[in-house]
Amino acid sequence: MDIHPDLRQVExxxxxxxxxGSGFYPTIEPFEYLEEATYQPAPGKPHLEYRQRTRNAFTGEPLHSEAGYLRAIGPGRLELVIAQPTGVVEVHTGGLDGTHLHFRAVAVVCSPTAVEVTDVERHLEVLGDELSYRLSLAVPGRGLTPHLEARLHRR
Ligand code: HEM
Incomplete structure (x- = not known):
């Protein structure tokens, strides 16, 4: 497939x-989850389509899922937009250093009935066929605090 030249940096x-992955936050019981994620180029467009689903590692029950777009703006410049069925939408700016991507939210919008999230930070790194990521989030009265850490392998 022909991918947009700006996407080469995140190919x-x-x-x-x-x-x-493992999940934690000061207010909840720690948990373990299984995850499947896909990043697919749109032909000729400077973005990747991103889709993720998780389930409880012990019971198999569905947990979080999300979908969005990773936008390549130019050399070393990325944006990430993600929507979640919990009613949270994240808009990030970010960049990359080799195969390490880092994002910080410029806006987090929550639907009227969503649990309020005020900030999100995401780091992803690909080393060979392993993708690892960590995510921190902030809620009212609590600054950015780790919530997730995971290791995925290419299938
Ligand atoms: C792999 C992805 C994720 C998984 C498997 C996951 C799973 C969970 C689980 C099991 C809980 C505790 C029970 C519950 O409240 O449902 C939780 C709590 C929470 N999660 Fe996540 N989550 C994920 C991603 C996210 C993301 C991306 C956000 C926000 C941007 C988020 C925000 C929260 C919040 C605000 C809580 C509530 C904390 C509290 O009750 O004090 N989660 N998550």
């Missing part, structure tokens, strides 16, 4: 990734 992300 290493393209594909289907499967693995396992």
């Amino acid at each position: 290493f992300l393209i594909g289907r990734w499967v693995g396992r």
Whole structure:
């Protein structure tokens, strides 16, 4: 497939990734989850389509899922937009250093009935066929605090 030249810098992300993660936050019980994520180029467009689904590692029950777009703006400049069925939408600016991508929200919008999230930070790194990421989030009265850490492998 012809991918947009600005996408070359994140080509290493393209594909289907499967693995396992751990979740935590000061207010909840820690949990373990299984995850499947895909990053697919849109022909000729400077973005990747992103889709992710998770389930409880012990019971198999569906947990979080999300979908969005990773936009390549120019050399080393990225944007990420993600929507979640919990009613949260994240808009990030970010960049990359080799195969390490980092994003910080410029806006987090929550639907009227969503649990309020005020900030999100995401780091992703691909080393060979392993994608690892960590995510921190802030809620009212609590600054950015780790929520997720996962390792996925290319399938
Ligand atoms: C792999 C992705 C994720 C998984 C598997 C996951 C799973 C969970 C689980 C099991 C809980 C505790 C029970 C519950 O309230 O449902 C939780 C709480 C929470 N999650 Fe996530 N989550 C994920 C991603 C996210 C993201 C991307 C956000 C926000 C941007 C988020 C925000 C929250 C919040 C605000 C809470 C509530 C904390 C509290 O009750 O004090 N989560 N998550």
